[in-house]
Amino acid sequence: IQLTQSPSSVxxxxxxxxxxxCRASQAIGNWLAWYQQKPGKAPRLLIHSxxxxxxxxxxxxxxxxxxxxxxxxxxxxxxEDFATYYCHQTNSFPFGGGTKVEIK
Amino acid sequence: xxxxxxxxxxLVKPSETLSLTCTVSGGPLxxxxxxxxxxxxxxxxxxxxxxxxxxxxxxxPPLKSRVTISLDPAxxxxxxxxxxxxxxxxxxxxxxxxxPWSAFALDVWGxxxxxxxxx
Numbered sequence: 006i007q008l009t010q011s012p013s014s015v016x017x018x019x020x021x022x023x024x025x026x027c028r029a030s031q032a033i034g035n036w037l038a039w040y041q042q043k044p045g046k047a048p049r050l051l052i053h054s055x056x057x058x059x060x061x062x063x064x065x066x067x068x069x070x071x072x073x074x075x076x077x078x079x080x081x082x083x084x085e086d087f088a089t090y091y092c093h094q095t096n097s098f099p100f101g102g103g104t105k106v107e108i109k
Numbered sequence: 110x111x112x113x114x115x116x117x118x119x120l121v122k123p124s125e126t127l128s129l130t131c132t133v134s135g136g137p138l139x140x141x142x143x144x145x146x147x148x149x150x151x152x153x154x155x156x157x158x159x160x161x162x163x164x165x166x167x168x169x170p171p172l173k174s175r176v177t178i179s180l181d182p183a184x185x186x187x188x189x190x191x192x193x194x195x196x197x198x199x200x201x202x203x204x205x206x207x208x209p210w211s212a213f214a215l216d217v218w219g220x221x222x223x224x225x226x227x228x
Contacts, residue, residue, distance in 0.1 A: 038214035047218035
């Protein structure tokens with residue numbers, strides 16, 4: 006199974022709504038997580054089970070989707086949200102290729 | 110709060126074995142899976158494999174022939190051994206907890222340790 010993220014990068018401004026998609030090559034139910042990674046730091050779990058917000062993660066982050074099509078939505082981008090985001094099929098191995106959210 | 114810390118050599122020669130250890134503090138090994146993930150310079154995340162607290166292992170197929178993950182419950186540590194390394198194995202190596210309570214997502218990570226393969 007492969008996970009394809011799009012876009013690979015996006016330029017956005019503070020306050021914008023950003024949507025990142027992750028497409029699985031086969032149906033994976035809701036076995037999908039999203040991570041945020043900042044330069045030089047370990048990834049941080051944001052969402053698991055496609056839409057369950059991890060404890061301590063701001064509510065501006067949300068996830069949806071099932072089977073093959075998933076989305077991570079950041080509603081009202083904050084300065085600390087500029088980072089790279091990865092999707093991950095949690096009952097197997099693959100990670101998506103990553104989406105870098107950059108400042109416009 | 111669970112904390113993970115990687116340790117091991119930062120430099121390994123080609124054809125030798127890369128060995129890293131992850132020490133778990135602040136929580137039990139029980140009921141969890143313990144994983145290794147790596148990230149090559151400027152690259153994305155790559156699973157290496159994981160071990161269940163009972164000792165069952167699962168490895169990413171491209172690396173399976175060279176990888177062993179083991180567990181030392183008495184020391185609250187788990188370890189990675191990667192044999193016959195090449196420069197392509199140069200990466201930041203992370204240990205992480207794969208928790209059933211977060212649908213097997215990686216909910217706790219170590220800070221990562223950089224390993225360079227070079228003669």
